[in-house]
């Protein structure tokens with residue numbers, strides 16, 4: 311089958327972080343060059359990263375040679391070493407740019423230096439973005455859905471590599487395209503269907519190992535564009551059979567394709583029900599705007615509210631106007647004080663399309679030259695808009711705390727949007743069933759979690775009563791955590807947390823404290839007596855009667871809660887005489 315079958319691992323600055331490059335044949339005349347970034351942590355590039363990541367590029371050798379995407383700049387030397395092992399870069403005819411985010415396009419300038427004649431195939435928007443990125447002339451062909459490129463037949467394999475393109479705007483940048491090779495039935499999707507998961511496995515052999523990361527990645531990057539996902543799926547459905555989805559991050563999808571595609575379909579359908587949505591505006595390629603907007607959008611999605619991310623640079627005037635006008639809430643970033651005329655035009659359209667019934671909120675894009683956030687907030691307030699949350703300010707380079715604050719603000723907004731529905735759902739339960747369910751009783755606990763990442767630390771806490779022992783060996787328990795809880799972000803598979811068991815004689819003050827409505831990003835432990843460094847997962851409350859140090863093993867998705875199964879790694883009882891506080895309820899539609 312494959313004409314290329316070499317594999318190389320090039321270590322790169324191991325003292326800083328583990329980086330390596332892997333090259334494997336994936337189909338006839340086709341290889342992947344995968345840049346493995348083992349230690350890239352979730353707060354480095356976007357909040358959805360836990361197990362490192364990979365940046366995958368692909369080389370297809372028909373009669374003509376095409377490269378799909380490059381890599382992150384930090385792989386500059388090692389990626390080119392491996393590429394040159396496969397092909398002389400001057401012999402590459404086309405570079406297909408799936409989208410222009412720097413982790414895939416970071417080496418385009420270097421490639422153009424080596425091969426100035428290479429033709430860049432990309433969407434029209436991507437070619438515009440690229441012109442700003444590489445600052446040099448290049449040959450390009452702008453393509454859209456249905457356009458084709460014939461790479462001809464490889465004389466050795468006899469396989470013709472006929473590429474067909476699909477526009478997939480907003481997955482996850484506005485400039486995204488997919489490429490389908492009819493010769494190998496491979497669909498190249500870059501960010502879509504990807505996951506941040508670094509391992510030597512080129513393919514998705516182990517479904518269970520990667521499924522949580524696949525889900526998390528969808529939630530963070532694709533969920534806010536669920537409508538665009540559905541549009542892209544419609545286009546994919548029209549393609550001939552697909553053997554492999556060659557993604558830009560993580561293992562390529564081959565062995566469980568139907569499951570992965572059905573997941574995307576189901577999740578996106580679930581997230582596109584109803585007409586009400588929040589529009590979260592951002593500016594691609596501007597400061598931290600992209601990642602900050604994603605954090606807000608992710609928070610909104612956690613509260614089961616719909617969200618639409620809108621790139622103010624790349625959305626056409628008519629679409630922008632209707633998306634803003636029909637939204638129930640609009641979230642706006644600060645924009646550059648010296649905007650070009652196109653951006654000024656978009657901002658004008660945005661402001662004109664707002665209506666007074668909408669909720670509104672602003673956030674700092676941290677772009678360096680932004681208009682002051684207060685001026686923007688005042689301008690919007692003067693239009694009579696109600697604020698969904700206080701302006702989100704960013705005073706220093708965004709870190710994990712910033713992303714947490716933005717996510718929590720998004721959740722507050724999502725809850726506001728869904729308030730009426732949530733109350734109606736609670737009231738809709740059959741009366742007798744409601745009372746019977748209310749006889750289910752639990753203890754009272756405070757779940758705490760904290761995670762340190764270089765200079766920043768995220769922490770959170772919540773009162774819980776839906777806690778139950780779930781295994782003897784190893785000792786394990788479950789906690790049901792509502793999908794819109796702040797602490798949910800710190801309870802992914804592999805994360806640690808602490809269950810603080812409350813004492814029936816002194817639980818009231820702790821209950822009152824932790825049930826307060828905390829503003830986004832607030833320190834929930836302020837004024838509370840805590841013991842640090844006793845448990846690995848988070849703070850131990852000095853007034854708790856016992857604690858259990860837990861590690862998340864599995865997450866089962868329920869309709870409104872995640873059932874989190876955790877292994878208890880250690881525990882301690884501070885007061886052997888006291889009893890656990892018990893929570894008796896009258897009805898089952900409240901905790």
Ligand SMILES: Cc1cc2nc3c(=O)[nH]c(=O)nc-3n(C[C@H](O)[C@H](O)[C@H](O)COP(=O)(O)O)c2cc1C
Pocket residue numbers: 771772773774775776777790791792794795796797824825828893901
């Ligand atoms: C008695 C009681 C028990 C609760 N048990 C749970 C629980 O088991 N799971 C859960 O997700 N929320 C539970 N809650 C709700 C949260 O503790 C609380 O609303 C939450 O801290 C606020 O949401 P936030 O942390 O996302 O801001 C309970 C609330 C009360 C009053």
